[in-house]
Amino acid sequence: MKSYRQIVEEAKTEIPELTVDEVKSEQDKDSDFVLLDVRDEDEYRAGYIPNAVHVTRGMLEFSVENYIPDRNQKVIVYCAAGLRSLLAAKSLREMGYTDTISLAGGYRDWMTAGYPTAQDKPMTHEQLDRYSRHFMLTEVGEQGQAKLLDAKVLMVGAGGLGSPAGVYLGAAGVGHLGIIDSDVVELSNLQRQILHRTESVGTPKVQSATTTIKSLNPDIDITPYNLRLTADNVEEIFSEYDLIVDGCDNFATRYLVNDAAVLMNKPVVHGSIFQFEGQVTLFKPNEGPCYRCMYPTPPPPGMVPS
Amino acid sequence: MMATEAIKYIIGIGEPLIGRLILYDALSMTYREMKISRDENCPLCGDNPVITELIDDYDAAAENPDTFAPAAD
Numbered sequence: 001m002k003s004y005r006q007i008v009e010e011a012k013t014e015i016p017e018l019t020v021d022e023v024k025s026e027q028d029k030d031s032d033f034v035l036l037d038v039r040d041e042d043e044y045r046a047g048y049i050p051n052a053v054h055v056t057r058g059m060l061e062f063s064v065e066n067y068i069p070d071r072n073q074k075v076i077v078y079c080a081a082g083l084r085s086l087l088a089a090k091s092l093r094e095m096g097y098t099d100t101i102s103l104a105g106g107y108r109d110w111m112t113a114g115y116p117t118a119q120d121k122p123m124t125h126e127q128l129d130r131y132s133r134h135f136m137l138t139e140v141g142e143q144g145q146a147k148l149l150d151a152k153v154l155m156v157g158a159g160g161l162g163s164p165a166g167v168y169l170g171a172a173g174v175g176h177l178g179i180i181d182s183d184v185v186e187l188s189n190l191q192r193q194i195l196h197r198t199e200s201v202g203t204p205k206v207q208s209a210t211t212t213i214k215s216l217n218p219d220i221d222i223t224p225y226n227l228r229l230t231a232d233n234v235e236e237i238f239s240e241y242d243l244i245v246d247g248c249d250n251f252a253t254r255y256l257v258n259d260a261a262v263l264m265n266k267p268v269v270h271g272s273i274f275q276f277e278g279q280v281t282l283f284k285p286n287e288g289p290c291y292r293c294m295y296p297t298p299p300p301p302g303m304v305p306s
Numbered sequence: 307m308m309a310t311e312a313i314k315y316i317i318g319i320g321e322p323l324i325g326r327l328i329l330y331d332a333l334s335m336t337y338r339e340m341k342i343s344r345d346e347n348c349p350l351c352g353d354n355p356v357i358t359e360l361i362d363d364y365d366a367a368a369e370n371p372d373t374f375a376p377a378a379d
Contacts, residue, residue, distance in 0.1 A: 169309050231360040231362055255361075256361075262350050269315070282322050287324050289325065
């Protein structure tokens with residue numbers, strides 16, 4: 001039987017350690033390594049080293065691959081004082097990670113040295129409850145939820161495609177949603193456009209969409225734009241957002257969204273649908289194609305199904 | 307699907323749909339995946355783009371697709 005001291009001593013013979021000063025200077029040199037925080041949720045919540053990836057010691061073996069897929073990646077592990085990180089670094093070696101290091105003295109020494117720390121905006125009790133099912137998914141967790149709450153997403157169109165997207169994005173807690181649409185709700189929309197209600201017929205779609213999403217999740221901000229996206233207003237509007245969700249219903253807007261997104265370097269989740277068929281992709285400027293790579297110009301007007 | 311893709315992108319998890327087009331057919335209940343790649347001759351994001359600013363009037367251009375992109379030199 002081994003005492004914890006023996007286990008730690010054993011780990012020390014296998015795992016190299018760095019001091020906080022050494023890690024800080026690696027960071028300043030922009031060296032290629034991942035900083036891995038293996039402390040518990042509440043410790044992490046109180047503050048962490050900037051850019052650290054957080055996987056609790058308990059979940060380490062189950063989910064570390066999702067964050068660090070490359071087994072040859074240099075990983076510097078830290079905990080509160082440098083013991084759990086030694087054991088975690090040892091477990092990673094057993095999993096085939098070749099270059100794992102433990103931060104001696106851990107977060108405690110990092111703080112004492114006065115090096116920069118970061119803290120996510122603390123979540124309210126209601127948020128911890130509302131998003132609790134996200135926290136159970138190790139890939140999402142509190143870190144992922146914080147990213148969602150910080151995100152700014154613009155939905156172009158609040159119709160057939162925008163409706164399900166808006167409902168899910170709002171419910172998931174995307175912190176800021178912009179919704180642009182110039183139409184009013186018609187009775188014939190209601191069979192599929194689930195953002196709208198019978199009592200909203202005749203009112204602007206953005207207004208009805210805002211009401212529906214707000215009632216699902218009052219925790220987020222929504223900016224409605226009751227107007228048509230044009231070359232004159234697109235840049236001002238897009239500049240406020242990190243990601244565009246294009247669910248528009250016409251070629252003029254689709255090309256406008258694509259052109260503006262490429263020129264402004266904004267990613268676009270693109271969807272379109274006709275009768276029983278739909279398609280979806282993600283256009284990311286400089287990393288993949290854009291809509292014009294597939295269709296340089298739209299089909300002649302007579303060819304367009306409506 | 308669009309929301310899932312947006313959420314994945316924001317959190318930075320999974321495989322984003324960059325360069326892949328998913329085609330969904332409800333009647334046969336099938337999904338197909340098509341590889342799509344950047345076209346080096348793309349008028350917008352190609353190696354020698356001819357579109358370097360927005361067109362003035364996209365509605366008018368949609369009526370007459372030839373005007374949607376300036377002719378390549």
